[in-house]
Amino acid sequence: MPLNLLTDIPGLRVGHATDLALGSGVTAVLFEGGAVAAVSIQGGAPGTRDTALLDGDATLERVDAIVLSGGSTFGLDAGGGVQAALREAGIGQRFAGIRIPLAPQAILFDLLNGGDKEWGRFPPYRELGHRAALAAAPGAFALGSVGAGTGATTATVKGGLGSASAVTAAGHTVAALVAVNAVGSPLVGEGPWFWAAPYEREGEFGGRGLPAAFTPDLLRPRLKGVDPTATTIGLVATDATLTKAQAKRLAVMAHDGLARAVLPAHAPNDGDTIFAAATGKVPLRDPVAELTLLGHAATLVMARAIARGVFHAEALPVPGAQPCWQDRFGAG
Template sequence: MGVVFKPGLRNLITDVAGLSVGSAQDYFIKTGSTVLVGNAPFTASVHVMGGAPGTKETDLLAPDKTVDQIDALVLSGGSAFGLDACSGVMDGLRKMGRGFPVGPMRVPVVPGAIIFDLINGGKKDWVENPYRELGRKALENVSLDFELGTAGAGVGALAAMQKGGLGSASVILENGYTIGALVVANPIGSVTSSSGKHFWAAPFELFDEFGGMGTDPETTNFSFKQSPKEMAMMISNVEMSNTTIAIVATDAPLSKTQCHRLAVTAHDGIARAIVPSHMPLDGDLIFGISTTRGVVDHNVFRDLSIAAASCLSRAIARGVYEATPQNGDILPTYKSSQIKTT
């Protein structure tokens, strides 16, 4: 089908030319924010499959809405508080002269989405909402290279059995187009099989990018048992609240409608990497973006869709694999749990 699974130079979403990513975090609160910004405005849409999303400005991204291009996207911790990170990014972009022209003003268009990370061992007794400042700092930190795992919006993320994290991956297609994914993995479901060693995303792994453990030879059926994350929520008398939020990006020329469809098909990548996914209390959401105006034909778009789903599965596993321990953690990291079992 013309899909060659070869990662880009960095194996990050920034392999898509014209995109940069920045993060800011507070390890005391156990939370953070991550921003993706383009050198120029880019086309974007979104698709939500979780039952409990937390979002800002996503209605504008529907294919029938007026705004065609945006300036940045924000992924943040903090539940509803975290949406204020978008305001910090808007402040910074406005100073740069970026934004949608409205008379003498420019209004940066910065949609965002959040994960629930309020019950993760961090100190949440802030007096002033910290997320506006985290968003501003994340924008100041944008670069082509950025940290995965316990960084940015991934600092407070938890999967079912171990810490979640900020993940990214890329793939270059035979036709020369690049697909990249950026994700905050904080799911109700598990990213590993019952043994805890093998990622569900293993069939899509490239060059041992998340440990090279392969698929679990003993797993034929999945049984969702009560997880450490679920038990921690019960102790705190909090209903399970989670989300996997992601961006899939390409330099292929896509219309806003095609960006929406790219996001729809990329949800297959969540379902392949997290079991179960898209649950009523998940807020699973994917932004689909293109840095180039135009439209590709059906065959090219099919290959982009295949690559986007695979790339997102890899990014989810990488985010969990790269997580690092911090004081006050209520779950182990993937790597530390492997040391204990070997």
């Protein structure tokens, strides 16, 4: 039975490392046998590792993992931890006889959420990355304030880690995983409505629908802080057979889901970054038409995953922590 998660794609494993005292964490997505991958970066302040390997003119064809992490640029150490775990497991591609696991990464800024960031000389993210990779497993995984979504916040309520899946009319499975840490807001006005409400399935994020009318106040932008620094990072994956160029188009179209679920999106201090990965198990019979269906599905699962991540989030156990959606609206 589908789980409405990224692991509905066969061959994918997801693992989290969560540190509530730190107020941050890491999520690792591992691909059995590797995956064709691409990335689309639409935010004005991104932080990434090894994303140039995913360019269409780069030699690399497949990656072993994708890493999502908190910690801003300190969090880029997490990729090394994931890489170490993969190498210990004998996973990686051989270059000149050397096994090198390839795990491109994106980070989000969660340094001002009240967690303890006085970690000493070296940040903890390499160890968190290693733990996340070791924890990676098929099947169900937690959503909300876990992994890369641990310390995520938005302009209105606590952010978090979300996921959703769907099957296209052509029979391809598409799924999203996203850490929601936006400059903008996932809510219409002050809520409880989600911008992603038109795409909701079976009350997966509360079933509140949309307001009866959109007043000027509801449409007024909600922004995080005086000098907001944020970033929503994620991945869309499919079992379809795609080239790197087709995977790039899928990542681009998935950003439409981000823009439907968070307003405003792609702001100057957002680093909004979405990866796309294809395991190549189900061929495209009509490349143009079926890639369009894949992109449409990627838009919708990304929007739904964003709302689910916020819906399942919990406030950090620190003084002055941002309230979560459940704290404000869950009893209604």
